Amino acid sequence: MAGIYLHIPFCDTKCIYCDFYSITNHSHKNEFLSALKDEILSKSEMLKDRKFNSIFLGGGTPSLLSYAELNDLFAHLFKFYNISNDSEITIEANPGTLNNTKLKEIINLPVNRISFGVQSFIDEELKFLTRIHTANEARESIKNAMNAGFENVNLDLIFALPGQSIDNWKYNLDEALKLGTKHISAYSLIFEKGTALYTMRKKGEVNNADIELEQQMYEYTMEFLEFNGYMQYEISNYAKPGYECKHNLKYWAMEEYIAFGPSASSFIGNKRWTNVKNLTKYIQNIKTGKPVYDFIETIDKDTAVTEHIMLGLRSKGIYFDDFKQRHNIDFDKKYSKSIQTLIENSWAESDNEKLKLTRKGYAVCDEIVASLF
Numbered sequence: 078m079a080g081i082y083l084h085i086p087f088c089d090t091k092c093i094y095c096d097f098y099s100i101t102n103h104s105h106k107n108e109f110l111s112a113l114k115d116e117i118l119s120k121s122e123m124l125k126d127r128k129f130n131s132i133f134l135g136g137g138t139p140s141l142l143s144y145a146e147l148n149d150l151f152a153h154l155f156k157f158y159n160i161s162n163d164s165e166i167t168i169e170a171n172p173g174t175l176n177n178t179k180l181k182e183i184i185n186l187p188v189n190r191i192s193f194g195v196q197s198f199i200d201e202e203l204k205f206l207t208r209i210h211t212a213n214e215a216r217e218s219i220k221n222a223m224n225a226g227f228e229n230v231n232l233d234l235i236f237a238l239p240g241q242s243i244d245n246w247k248y249n250l251d252e253a254l255k256l257g258t259k260h261i262s263a264y265s266l267i268f269e270k271g272t273a274l275y276t277m278r279k280k281g282e283v284n285n286a287d288i289e290l291e292q293q294m295y296e297y298t299m300e301f302l303e304f305n306g307y308m309q310y311e312i313s314n315y316a317k318p319g320y321e322c323k324h325n326l327k328y329w330a331m332e333e334y335i336a337f338g339p340s341a342s343s344f345i346g347n348k349r350w351t352n353v354k355n356l357t358k359y360i361q362n363i364k365t366g367k368p369v370y371d372f373i374e375t376i377d378k379d380t381a382v383t384e385h386i387m388l389g390l391r392s393k394g395i396y397f398d399d400f401k402q403r404h405n406i407d408f409d410k411k412y413s414k415s416i417q418t419l420i421e422n423s424w425a426e427s428d429n430e431k432l433k434l435t436r437k438g439y440a441v442c443d444e445i446v447a448s449l450f
């Protein structure tokens with residue numbers, strides 16, 4: 078089954094490290110919502126034979142939309158798409174945008190998973206990242222979400238901040254654990270081109286974390302979360318059994334997903350496209366019936382094989398039957414030498430069914446993919 082993604086591009090402020098398409102001017106919100114509904118409708122005929130079992134509202138900050146606006150979007154999706162009753166339906170939320178009333182409204186929407194961008198439980202670190210919430214507000218939002226009835230909750234954290242000590246990072250993980258969310262994502266800070274953080278580094282105002290310290294933090298994260306019952310199922314993602322994010326798994330397993338909104342990327346059949354990263358252009362193109370993508374590619378056989386290996390190693394492993402079925406290639410035979418190197422170095426483990434990276438392998442995943450495949 079396929080997934081649906083909606084990109085809501087509005088935020089209260091722009092965080093210094095963020096390279097997602099998001100804007101702080103909300104004056105075209107109504108026009109955007111109308112264009113989004115038009116885009117959803119325009120693709121429904123093409124996708125009438127597909128069944129969907131995940132919806133993900135990301136951004137930006139989808140929790141900035143009102144109950145009525147969100148409800149209207151869901152009604153529109155359910156009207157035109159074949160969405161399974163047991164779908165995983167996620168909304169991303171910024172802890173600073175949710176009070177108890179809003180949470181109670183959200184639980185009444187067809188939403189059963191909520192993902193909080195917490196990033197840190199230390200106020201100084203949150204200030205550095207220019208987040209709009211405090212550590213206490215993040216704790217409260219998560220507790221309130223659980224009290225309101227959300228069982229499937231994720232929180233995102235970022236490590237390897239400039240000047241961050243290993244003790245601070247351990248504290249962040251301890252605090253996350255205390256909240257008992259079913260899912261934790263832990264990413265290292267990336268200095269993405271075009272962000273304020275990137276410019277700060279260029280000006281010499283900040284530096285990357287020491288590479289060995291970053292590695293130490295990553296290894297500690299994997300060990301700590303696994304010890305506490307969170308299964309690592311992707312380089313940066315950990316879940317209690319049964320709570321892996323179905324929607325994100327589709328990206329890593331190269332399953333189909335349709336995505337709506339500016340900057341959103343879709344993968345249907347052997348085509349992948351990305352919508353324009355400009356709200357005005359997005360609205361205009363929809364209004365005038367022009368395509369909204371600014372990039373489209375056909376995934377050929379070789380690219381599909383390479384991506385399958387890369388994404389499989391990053392996540393739950395490469396399943397030999399699945400690989401054979403999709404590419405007509407015996408993975409274990411064709412790549413036997415690479416597999417042997419991985420196993421000899423304890424970077425991966427293999428049984429008759431699959432090849433999967435170990436914790437040691439996850440830590441050098443990019444190098445492994447580049448050198449061995």
Ligand code: SF4
Binds near residue numbers: 088090095136171194
């Ligand atoms: S709240 Fe999220 S999407 Fe918005 S600017 Fe910050 S990191 Fe980016």
